[in-house]
Amino acid sequence: MTILLLGSGGREHALAWKMLQSPKCSKLFVAPGNAGTAQIATNCSLDILDFDSIKSLVLQEKVEMVVVGPEDPLVQGIYDFFKNDETLKNIPVIGPSKVGAQLEGSKEFAKEFLIRHHIPTAAYDSFTAATVEKGYEFLETLQPPYVLKADGLAAGKGVLIIQDLAEAKEELRNMLVHAKFGKASKKVVIEEFLDGIELSCFVLTDGKNYKMLPTAKDYKRIGEGDTGLNTGGMGAISPVPFADAILLEKIETRIVKPTIEGFQKDGIEYKGFVFIGLIIVKGEPIVIEYNVRMGDPETEVVIPRLKSDLVELFQAVADEKLDEVTLDIDERSATTIMVVSGGYPEDYEKGKVILGIEKVADSIVFHAGTKLENGQVVSNGGRVLAVTSFGENFQEAIKKSYQNIDKLHFDKMYFRKDIGKDLDNS
Template identity: 40%
Template sequence: MRILVIGRGGREHAIVWSLRKSPKVTALFCAPGNGGIAELAECVPITEFQFAEIAEFVRQNAIDLVVVGPDDPLYEGIVDYLEEHGIRAYGPNRAAAEIEGSKVFMKHLLKKYEIPTAAYEAFEDYEAALAYLRKLGAPIVIKADGLAAGKGVIVASTLEEAEKALKEIMVEKQFGASGNRVVIEEFLQGQEMSLLAFVDGNVVKPMVPSQDHKPVFDGDKGPNTGGMGTYSPVPHIPQEIVQQALDTIVKPAAEAMVKEGRPFRGVLYAGLMITADGPKTIEFNARFGDPETQVILPRLKTDLLEIILATLEGRLADLAIEWSEEAAVCVILASGGYPGSYPKGLPIEGLDAVGGALVFHAGTALEDGRLVTSGGRVLGVTALGRDIADAREKAYAAADRISFEGKQNRTDIALKALNAMK
């Protein structure tokens, strides 16, 4: 099969890497791709939002399947567009992608179907939101309604921080139109967990759980990012809790979308908080997570293409999906200044010295044959091991061998698991 992957980040590199292993794949393309993806697939200079150009490329190159990685084009309706033009595509349509594209829609859906989540209110008026904020106090969580590259959620520990965040979102429009509405919700305490699933309507096939590290600095300090590292499994969260999350949150959400006339097909990602009262929903995403994908797909034993085809052909319920018992840890190497402004075009060295680790490129480019930085999150270094400690040691050893000016990374990825198991 000839396949086109849409996207340019570490998630898409991991998807391309996984698809490359399938014996059914005869040709692999990526639009627009990055410096690392170029080693596995032919990168095409078409952006994620050039729907007509993508469709034309598919026709001219006899592409059999399009796999969409990022959230933005899904929410803008790329799957609808491609299917209207007779092109087979993997990912939710525009109506189903609303579960990520609007936090207000998502929260209302959870409330309607009594799916566990934090108490909340939604606002379009800044003064009304401010009054509610002052009434509740801190700690509290403020979320921009729309997509914001994983950065539109602010966990405020003081009222001053909360008021500042609300002003930045609704008045200063830090996230543009995504901040026209906000969700203000109670602060939940507990362990975070990401639980992704392959979904086709009411059929839900869970992936192995993982845990992300959103804040930029060690100890979960500093502003939120797209994610600074992940690990899988999450050994300090019992399997019965994972099953409870699946039974009370993920499956009911998929069923709710069917009842709403928005059946979900693709990867449904539940961001969860494991509280003293059980699992509660923080968010839903309508695609593979980044950087969760970089630890989940390396543990997948079943052919990813087989799973995608089974979903598109209505066979997902009958497919047994197998996972490796090995643990995986991913450490993100970011540009200096991220998640604020950062330089680009800095040479990257040491990629040939990482041993058996996997390096998934996120913000890289090829300039005159040389690999340079081109984004905030530059690389994700993933290692597999017999357990979390072993995988963590290997991942950091490999990450330390890679260098570029201003490189920053957290040094405590997966320590929550190790400390909890002592």
């Protein structure tokens, strides 16, 4: 089977790496891909939001399946574009419909879905520039800290958590009136703050049946001790040590099942990944957000733990026969550490030559922000490489990742040295 994978990050390199292990995958195109995918698949320099160009490639190369890595093409409706095109409608797209993708594309849509299907989530309300004064009044009813979320897509950066009421009001005005996050903050959701420990739950669904993938925990802050600015993620661990059988059962019965049943009740076409961001408060799971694709860097620890054939799983999703396949998981722990450009998540330089990848042993290097330039691998983003390792426990796996990071070098390279330290006693 010829497959097209859309995206260019560590998530896509991990998906490509896994799909190419399947005897069912004869050729893999990645658009636009990175230096890592270039070494194992065929990169195509396509704009993943230019659906007509994607159509041309699919027809020209006789692509038989499209796997969507990031959220943007899903929110823009690539699933529907294929479904409604006579020449494309029989080619499965792994990812939800445009309506399904609103679970990530609109915080308000997601909140309304959660409330409607009685899925535990924080109290909230939403506001626009016209109702900013009502927003101030709602803030006054809450206890600090105050959580403000841009309703639309803001590349993972549209959430503010503020301790001071006056500052929260000022930021609400900045978002709504002064378009702090552009169009994404035309509407803002204000949410009750929940204090607990976060956990990522991943589900693969054909819209009716589902498989729960391994849990993971990622680390968002740039600085050690979870300090500093939010990033796309500085590292991840799977499985999560505190996610025992009791908690997993609560997550499945209270959150996963009602979510998939909600798709059916609401007539939402959904064939792909559901990433459920959870917070565990006093042992009870509560939904913070939905994403409609795999997380990054969580993909780099969840996908390597799959022993099952990923292409076979995707085919079962397309055929609505996910209940007929089994999910086989590696019992070992997997960890990944992100190596990033100096200055990230703010201003950083690209084009730094990366040395030492070939010296890495007993770990997998997934490329995130890289490209090939004159035969050399150079940095091409904020998050550059993810170093993934296995171990009998996460401490052993983390140690391997750090040992291998010591073999890597590029100018101003940075990584957190405390990934997993918070879980040592869990």
